[in-house]
Amino acid sequence: xxxxRRNTVRRSAVVRGVLEYILHNPSVxxxxxxxxxxxxxxxxxxxxxxxxxxxSGLMREVxxxxxVRNAWxxxxxxxx
Numbered sequence: 001x002x003x004x005r006r007n008t009v010r011r012s013a014v015v016r017g018v019l020e021y022i023l024h025n026p027s028v029x030x031x032x033x034x035x036x037x038x039x040x041x042x043x044x045x046x047x048x049x050x051x052x053x054x055x056s057g058l059m060r061e062v063x064x065x066x067x068v069r070n071a072w073x074x075x076x077x078x079x080x
Contacts, residue, residue, distance in 0.1 A: 030066075031067070032065065
């Protein structure tokens with residue numbers, strides 16, 4: 001686990017992939033379990049990713065354990 005956190009190349013690729021997915025999919029819905037399966041990361045890593053997305057304003061929790069993309073992102077992107 002510790003080695004996984006120190007692998008900055010992998011971490012950067014994971015972050016880029018998540019951001020790209022969120023930005024290109026306005027109806028995205030995520031949970032910790034979804035991220036774990038999709039990214040092949042631990043539950044702790046998935047929770048950290050979700051919390052960072054929430055704190056950055058990209059995602060919001062709609063019910064316990066389920067996050068969606070914030071609506072303001074759609075308003076700022078033409079065609080959505």
